[in-house]
Amino acid sequence: MRSCTTVAMSVWSRSTAALVSSFRQRSTKRGLAIALFLAAILMPGSALAQSHDVLKKTGIPNELTGGWIHQEAAPRAARFNNSATTSSTMELAKRVRANEVARIRTQKKVTPFTKFETLREKGMWLIIPGPADTIDLDRGGVRSALADVGIGYVGGTVNSLINNQLPNAGRTRVANQLYMGQNPTFGTVNFLIVTYDLSRFGVPDGQIIVGAEQQYWSWEAGGPDRLGINIIAYYQTLFGGKLELKMGYLRNQNEFAGTLVGGSAAATVLGPSSNILYQAGMSNNAAPTPALNLKYNLDDRLYNRVSIQRSLSPDGQYAQITENPTGLNWSTTNARILWLNETGYKNKAAPGVPETWLRGGIGYNTSNFKSLAYPNHQLTNGNSVYYVAADRQLWQSDVDGLASRGIYGGFSVMYAPPDLNNVSQYYELRLYAKGLFDSRPSDQIAIVATNAVWSNFAVDAALVKGHLAHHNTTAISGTYTAHLAPGVYASLGLTYINKPTSVTHTRETDHALNLLVSTSIFF
Structure with missing residues (x-):
């Protein structure tokens, strides 16, 4: 067995x-x-x-x-x-x-600059060209060397010349100039912003931002001239990105409202943009002020943003810069607190999904303002401003490629009480196109119509003094911005303005046809 x-x-x-x-x-x-x-x-x-x-x-x-x-x-x-x-x-x-070769080529074109994206300034709607669209790119590896230690930067120079083309332009001495372009008006703005990445130390999206700016205008009232800070800020997110915190010396012009057509700092659009937000105290590039901003993201499209900001001077932007040219002073005369709140819906363009941005806001200023209704009385506090705006992509010209290319339409409506503000109402209609031509995918064309309504109290006071006065200023402009090379843009525009001056005018300053020539260079 x-x-x-x-x-x-x-x-x-x-x-x-x-x-x-x-x-x-x-x-x-x-x-x-x-x-x-x-x-x-x-x-x-x-x-x-x-x-x-x-x-x-x-x-x-x-x-x-x-x-x-x-x-x-x-x-x-x-x-x-x-x-x-x-x-x-x-x-x-x-x-x-x-397919592999095409993928590798695409990666070679995009990947080298992807590492710089987290080093761009966070928390604002304004689009400043990124490192891939600068004149220096990453030549010599300088940008990469700085990025390796958490440092990013962007700089730029914007130079503009505005000149009235009408034969009866009412030329005068610069000291008596009443509006941009009455005499040939040249301006230059130069800035540098440096960021430091704090996420490398475990701070969610953490960033320190420091910037400086210099500006010069041949017509002093257009500026005035200054050399000072542009921004000193701290930024981070909380609760998995639901809450965004930004504080320091901020320019809320780039955080609220979205007043620049197309949203890009590279596109210079000619026309009398509203100063209604500035007169209500909102800080801007030339006049940053201390502020604490909080943005709550209900989801990836709906948001609510609030700000506690030190107001600009209630006497206006010119007084603010004259008194505080460096921007480092904590406050200026009679300036107190400006409260801002904006609620919006924003989605980026995607294949078959048009870009949309709807927003509305309110501001309340506790500063002491001069009353236009009772000019002989004491200063009055409690100024306010209200606005609604919308931009919508109407047609996508490159659905399967760059979805942001196409035609857009938009409008803005703003209001401020006429007893405390020279500009009481502002209306804007805009039609613009991004990358309309296949051969020029980065160019922008804009047509903008505006109407600024002056305070009836200010108009009545001017009429009583025997001046020629007007109730509103209307304008229509057309601008073409060409992307000439990485980091180099040029704009050419023409604007017709009926009553280009503020409130009062002369027969020689009834109309203007302003030509704009502008260059923007970024590094």
């Missing part, structure tokens, strides 16, 4: 060993087949043919067809089928290689 058992076990062992050996050979051959197939995808057609010869000589199972590749003794039909399969495989390999 024992000998029978021994014989049976011996037979079973030899059978098992043979089966295992066969399985190993088949597994080895399958693995080799798969390896050769993957190699064929990545190698030229000649290499694919060579690998096919290897398959034939070794008699390895063909994993593509489910059969075996035999030697030359195989029937002609089988060889034909294998040849067709190989041809199909070669075509597939070519397509895969083509």
Whole structure:
């Protein structure tokens, strides 16, 4: 009995060993087949043919067809089928290689600058061209070296010349100039902003932002001239990005309302943009003030933003800069607190999804203002401002490519009490296009119509004094901004303005046809 058992076990062992050996050979051959197939995808057609010869000589199972590749003794039909399969495989390999090359080229174009994205200033709606759209790019590896230690930067220079083209422009001495372009008006704004990444220390999206700005205007009232801070701020997110915190010396012009057509700092749009927000005390690039901003994101589109900001001087932007040109002073005369709140809905353009931005806001200022209704009375506090605005992409010209290209429309409506503000109402209609032409995918065209309504108290006071006065100023402008090279933009615009001066005018200053020539360079 024992000998029978021994014989049976011996037979079973030899059978098992043979089966295992066969399985190993088949597994080895399958693995080799798969390896050769993957190699064929990545190698030229000649290499694919060579690998096919290897398959034939070794008699390895063909994993593509489910059969075996035999030697030359195989029937002609089988060889034909294998040849067709190989041809199909070669075509597939070519397509895969083509797609891979395209993917690699795309990655080479995008990836080198992706690492700089987290170093761009956070928390604002304004779009300043990124490192990939600057004149210095990453030449010499300087930007990369700074990024490696958490430092990012962006700088720029914007230079504009505005000149009235009408023959009866009412030229005068610069000291008596009443509006931009009455005499040829030149202005330059130069800035540098540096960021430091705090997320490297575990602070969610953490960032420190420091910036400086210098501006000069040939017409002093257009500026005035200054050299000082642009921003000193701390930013971070809380609760998984639901809450955004930004505080320091801020310019809320870039945080609220969205007053720049197209949202890009590179596109200079000619026309009398509303100063209704500035007269209500909102800080801006030329006049940053201490502020604490909080933005609550209800989801990835709905948000509510609030700010507690030190107001600009209630006597206006010119008085603010004259008294505090560096911007470092904690406050200016009679300036107190401005409360701001904005609720909005914003989504970015995506294939088949047009870009949309709806927003509405309110501001309440506790500063002491001069009353236009009772000019001989004491200063009055409790100024306010209200606004609603909308921008919508009407047509996408490159749905499968750059979805933001296309035609947009928008409007803005703003109101401030006429007893405390020179500009009481402001209306704007805008139609603009981004990348309308395939050959110029980064250019912008804008047509903007505006109407600024002056305080009836200010108009009545001017009429009582015997001045010529007007109740509103209307304008229509057209501007083309061309992207000439990385970091280089040029704008050419023309604006017709009816009553270009503030409240009062002369017969020589009834109308203006202002030509704008502007360049913007970023590094």
